[in-house]
Amino acid sequence: MNGSRDRQEPASRKAEQRPSDSKKEGRRVRSCDAEKSVVSQEVKAPLSNKVISLLEPVNEFVEDIQALNSAGFFGWNTRTGEVTWSKVTYEIFGFDAASELVIADVYKRIREEDVSLLREAVEGSAQEKGDTDLRLRLILPGSSVRYVRVCAHPERRDPLSGRYVGVAIDITSSALSELELNASRQELARKKRPGSLDEMGAWVVHELAQPLSSIVMNGHACMQWMSTGIAGADEAKDCVQRIVNSGHRATDMIQQIRRLARGEKPATAHASVNEIVESSIDLLGETFKQNHIICTSSLAPELPAISGDRTQLQQVLINLLSNAVQSLAEVGDRKRKIFIATRMSEGKEVLVMVEDSGTGFRVQDLPLMFSRFFTTKADGMGMGLAICRTVIEAHRGRLWALNNAKYGATFYFTLPAST
Numbered sequence: 001m002n003g004s005r006d007r008q009e010p011a012s013r014k015a016e017q018r019p020s021d022s023k024k025e026g027r028r029v030r031s032c033d034a035e036k037s038v039v040s041q042e043v044k045a046p047l048s049n050k051v052i053s054l055l056e057p058v059n060e061f062v063e064d065i066q067a068l069n070s071a072g073f074f075g076w077n078t079r080t081g082e083v084t085w086s087k088v089t090y091e092i093f094g095f096d097a098a099s100e101l102v103i104a105d106v107y108k109r110i111r112e113e114d115v116s117l118l119r120e121a122v123e124g125s126a127q128e129k130g131d132t133d134l135r136l137r138l139i140l141p142g143s144s145v146r147y148v149r150v151c152a153h154p155e156r157r158d159p160l161s162g163r164y165v166g167v168a169i170d171i172t173s174s175a176l177s178e179l180e181l182n183a184s185r186q187e188l189a190r191k192k193r194p195g196s197l198d199e200m201g202a203w204v205v206h207e208l209a210q211p212l213s214s215i216v217m218n219g220h221a222c223m224q225w226m227s228t229g230i231a232g233a234d235e236a237k238d239c240v241q242r243i244v245n246s247g248h249r250a251t252d253m254i255q256q257i258r259r260l261a262r263g264e265k266p267a268t269a270h271a272s273v274n275e276i277v278e279s280s281i282d283l284l285g286e287t288f289k290q291n292h293i294i295c296t297s298s299l300a301p302e303l304p305a306i307s308g309d310r311t312q313l314q315q316v317l318i319n320l321l322s323n324a325v326q327s328l329a330e331v332g333d334r335k336r337k338i339f340i341a342t343r344m345s346e347g348k349e350v351l352v353m354v355e356d357s358g359t360g361f362r363v364q365d366l367p368l369m370f371s372r373f374f375t376t377k378a379d380g381m382g383m384g385l386a387i388c389r390t391v392i393e394a395h396r397g398r399l400w401a402l403n404n405a406k407y408g409a410t411f412y413f414t415l416p417a418s419t
């Protein structure tokens with residue numbers, strides 16, 4: 001802290017004043033080490049050698065304590081602008097204790113962005129007679145940065161005297177750890193999102209492929225029903241409804257992807273898992289039909305609601321069902337079946353299972369199946385299961401897979417019941 005500013009100056013001078021053009025900032029910083037350190041600089045009476053020798057051990061003790069805590073004391077008289085520093089304060093600010101300093105030198109040590117912090121604190125504490133607690137960055141010779149916490153308050157024995165006492169603490173190591181921690185938190189948040197443009201592109205393509213192919217498929221079916229005339233009117237209407245739903249879903253997904261890319265949390269609302277399952281089965285109705293798949297379900301009545309993002313959870317089901325459809329594409333010697341069930345698990349969670357009678361997966365692929373870009377399909381993208389896991393984990397649930405005893409695989413996920 002410095003007492004370099006003239007407290008009587010009008011406020012209009014404040015903005016113009018720079019360290020170099022201030023007369024007050026030309027004031028000297030005085031050392032309070034050696035025989036002066038524990039005696040106020042205001043004490044003008046000469047001290048006898050005896051008193052000095054008595055004070056010396058006390059002074060050394062005080063210096064030791066300061067060095068041990070990387071904390072240097074200072075005094076500041078806001079009336080005279082006089083500042084007194086201990087040896088450790090000189091060290092913290094990177095000055096030689098023997099050097100002749102003026103306040104402008106001190107300001108030059110402070111990083112440009114922090115100079116105004118100090119100025120405002122000096123102004124504020126001088127006017128309000130209050131405490132000051134600041135964090136400053138110093139640029140030391142050799143350009144290294146030192147973080148300093150500066151605390152000061154009015155002298156207790158005479159708070160109206162305009163004299164302040166304070167401490168400057170070197171907090172570089174804790175400030176750097178804090179910065180590192182923040183950097184690694186940001187990195188973690190970044191990694192949770194689709195990182196590179198390739199990854200982002202793959203995500204978008206994967207998520208939009210399904211509603212687009214559903215639109216095309218339902219469009220074709222609609223045209224067929226319409227060509228049968230009045231007899232196919234209801235079916236054609238259903239197809240158009242599915243086209244509209246798929247269009248809405250594509251729009252919702254684009255918004256979801258934008259949110260995920262920005263690292264935003266899913267929008268949560270109470271939702272019914274059974275309703276999400278039913279709407280997903282409905283959306284894929286035409287796909288099941290065209291692939292000769294029998295899709296059945298057993299949905300537990302009175303399931304508790306879950307709290308989550310309906311669009312994202314529907315996307316999980318659609319990804320799992322689309323994978324089941326693809327696995328069944330190779331099946332010609334048995335019925336192509338998908339079975340979906342919901343029930344309450346033991347731990348107050350809603351459990352969803354999607355079972356197919358397809359090819360199943362290779363056991364050695366299991367550890368990789370949920371990773372981005374892992375695929376065993378010639379035209380696969382390896383994004384579906386990775387997206388599913390990201391979404392389920394964001395909803396505080398779990399997702400896993402097992403091969404069935406005979407044919408095919410079953411994928412399970414849980415979601416905590418909303419309270």
Ligand code: ADP
Nearest residue numbers: 323324327360361375376380381382383384385
């Ligand atoms: P993609 O479908 O593009 O390959 P996914 O992430 O959805 O990407 O799936 C990754 C891999 O997991 C698939 O390539 C496949 O090997 C396996 N897999 C996913 N679902 C099933 C399933 N129902 N049956 C068998 N294997 C599956």
